[in-house]
Amino acid sequence: MRGPGASIRGAKAKFWGANFENLLSLHCRLNKIALEKIPSGCKWVGKMAVPQKTPFDFIAAKNGRAVVFDAKTLDRETFPKSSCEPHQVEALHSFEMSKLTAGYIVFFRPINSVVFFTASQLKGLLPRYSLKSTDGISLGTGSELNLGVLFDE
DSSP, X not given: OOOTTHHHHHHHHHHHXXXXXXHHHHHHHHTTOEEEEOOOEEEEETTEEEEEOOSOSEEEEEXXXXXXXXXXXXXXXXXXXXXXXXXXXXXXXXXXXXXXXXEEEEEEGGGTEEEEEEHHHHHHOOTTOEEEGGGSEEOBOSSSBOGGGGGTO
């Protein structure tokens, strides 16, 4: 059973997530980075559509290089393993093992910091452990984002 305020927390998380995705989209357009959001999928079982989990949220590409990632926004200063979807970490890790840049882009709202964590970092993270913003690759702030770092710019 969900506790009191769960729907408010969910609405806030959805609001901040949508804003962060808009920020990513705007940054990519301004910096000539192709960005594609993976749509939520469904599998047909008889006459009924059953939602399916997606392997990650985005594919970004520039100058013949690609990055696959999931995006998170947090109202805390650490990124706990419990915020990762295991099936996404596995999918991202398989892309990383194929020499593609893959991981999570996380916006830590309290410290206005955007950080990239590799799939290997996430896969190796023990249960009940967290990553700090200093453990990843800094991509700037909410207002001064730089995804070019992921494309070796």
